[in-house]
Amino acid sequence: MSHRTPLTVAVVGATGVVGRTMIQVLAERAFPVGELRLLASGRSAGRMVPVGDRTIEVGEATPEAFAGVDIALFSAGADISLALAPEAAARGATVIDNSNAWRMDPSVPLVVSQVNGDDLAWHEGIIANPNCSTMQLAPVLMAIRDSVGIDRVVVDTYQSVSGTGADAIAELEGQIRAHVAGEPKIASVYPHPIAFNALPEIDVFLDNGYTREEWKVVTECRKILHLPALRISCTAVRIPVFVSHSEAVHVETSEPLTADRARALIGAVPGVVIQDDPAGHEYPLAVNAAGHDEIYVGRVRQDPSIPDGRGLAFWVVSDNLRKGAATNAVEIAEVLVERGWVPAAARRAAPVEAPA
Numbered sequence: 001m002s003h004r005t006p007l008t009v010a011v012v013g014a015t016g017v018v019g020r021t022m023i024q025v026l027a028e029r030a031f032p033v034g035e036l037r038l039l040a041s042g043r044s045a046g047r048m049v050p051v052g053d054r055t056i057e058v059g060e061a062t063p064e065a066f067a068g069v070d071i072a073l074f075s076a077g078a079d080i081s082l083a084l085a086p087e088a089a090a091r092g093a094t095v096i097d098n099s100n101a102w103r104m105d106p107s108v109p110l111v112v113s114q115v116n117g118d119d120l121a122w123h124e125g126i127i128a129n130p131n132c133s134t135m136q137l138a139p140v141l142m143a144i145r146d147s148v149g150i151d152r153v154v155v156d157t158y159q160s161v162s163g164t165g166a167d168a169i170a171e172l173e174g175q176i177r178a179h180v181a182g183e184p185k186i187a188s189v190y191p192h193p194i195a196f197n198a199l200p201e202i203d204v205f206l207d208n209g210y211t212r213e214e215w216k217v218v219t220e221c222r223k224i225l226h227l228p229a230l231r232i233s234c235t236a237v238r239i240p241v242f243v244s245h246s247e248a249v250h251v252e253t254s255e256p257l258t259a260d261r262a263r264a265l266i267g268a269v270p271g272v273v274i275q276d277d278p279a280g281h282e283y284p285l286a287v288n289a290a291g292h293d294e295i296y297v298g299r300v301r302q303d304p305s306i307p308d309g310r311g312l313a314f315w316v317v318s319d320n321l322r323k324g325a326a327t328n329a330v331e332i333a334e335v336l337v338e339r340g341w342v343p344a345a346a347r348r349a350a351p352v353e354a355p356a
């Protein structure tokens with residue numbers, strides 16, 4: 001199969017925020033799509049979705065809908081992925097899954113394109129796309145890991161409502177309007193009003209006191225960076241921003257690292273851009289990152305609370321719908337095509353089964 005052989009690509013969750021971004025990113029990057037199959041729940045079946053200068057009818061995501069699909073981009077939640085990703089893979093599709101259903105399965109590669117693309121070599125039909133907060137952090141940590149080593153990471157996130165999906169975007173808009181009109185702010189997606197607020201609760205609470213979102217950052221960073229014992233802690237906070245997640249990161253390095261050298265190392269990572277001119281009030285901003293594929297890093301400085309010049313602090317911002325979800329998924333698909341790893345059926349050792 002040549003690099004440009006048109007492929008049949010399915011987008012599962014095509015009516016959602018991430019699914020729609022995937023359709024857009026596939027077109028922008030001129031991914032070799034022959035047939036584009038848009039799938040969602042039965043509620044959306046029959047709906048016409050504009051794609052470029054045409055419209056495509058949405059079909060219901062069923063096992064049979066994956067017949068003949070080469071690449072299936074899933075973003076319809078973990079339950080759908082658990083049920084349908086093995087069905088798609090069994091029919092010969094290579095699944096790139098955006099949910100948390102498969103990320104920590106040892107037989108499933110969890111890949112950030114510019115960090116561990118080589119892990120795609122051992123996929124057996126399902127590949128996991130990391131959580132958006134992990135995604136924008138891993139390439140930056142990779143630069144530090146590869147130069148001076150990492151002893152410990154503390155990351156605090158400031159995450160946009162689009163990370164929750166279409167309903168949360170509508171909820172923030174509705175609460176802003178209600179505030180201006182002097183009406184009560186009704187919360188249904190989140191446990192408290194998100195407008196003019198900051199909620200230190202993303203996903204469910206675990207027995208260890210962390211939220212699952214925070215724990216995803218911990219476990220996914222370890223897997224992607226091949227640092228199973230990495231000391232890392234996270235506090236994840238939802239804020240009233242529509243698109244882009246921001247992160248305040250503190251790293252204790254193994255060897256000393258100056259801010260200047262850190263900027264050079266981090267800025268050399270593909271897809272990472274340094275924006276760091278405090279005197280000119282220039283640093284990464286959520287609204288500026290929105291709509292772009294890059295990861296922006298600024299406020300790079302030494303952290304004097306760590307001795308011997310081994311402390312580094314910085315600020316990372318990226319569009320959670322693009323690099324945090326859709327763009328990385330399409331980049332993974334591009335690597336598969338370039339390396340001739342589509343279709344998966346030819347490479348699979350054993351049928352993929354859902355975890356118990």
Ligand SMILES: NC(=O)c1ccc[n+]([C@@H]2O[C@H](COP(=O)([O-])OP(=O)(O)OC[C@H]3O[C@@H](n4cnc5c(N)ncnc54)[C@H](OP(=O)(O)O)[C@@H]3O)[C@@H](O)[C@H]2O)c1
Binds near residue numbers: 013
């Ligand atoms: N938003 C982010 O930044 C982000 C980042 C990384 C990963 N993700 C993950 O991506 C997934 C989707 O997120 P989103 O933000 O796009 O959510 P969303 O806007 O709420 O969209 C959800 C999508 O899932 C579809 N869906 C729901 N139930 C279904 C079913 N039974 N069968 C088939 N499709 C079904 C919906 O179709 P209908 O329109 O028919 O209901 C819709 O297309 C989630 O797993 C999320 O964790 C999101």
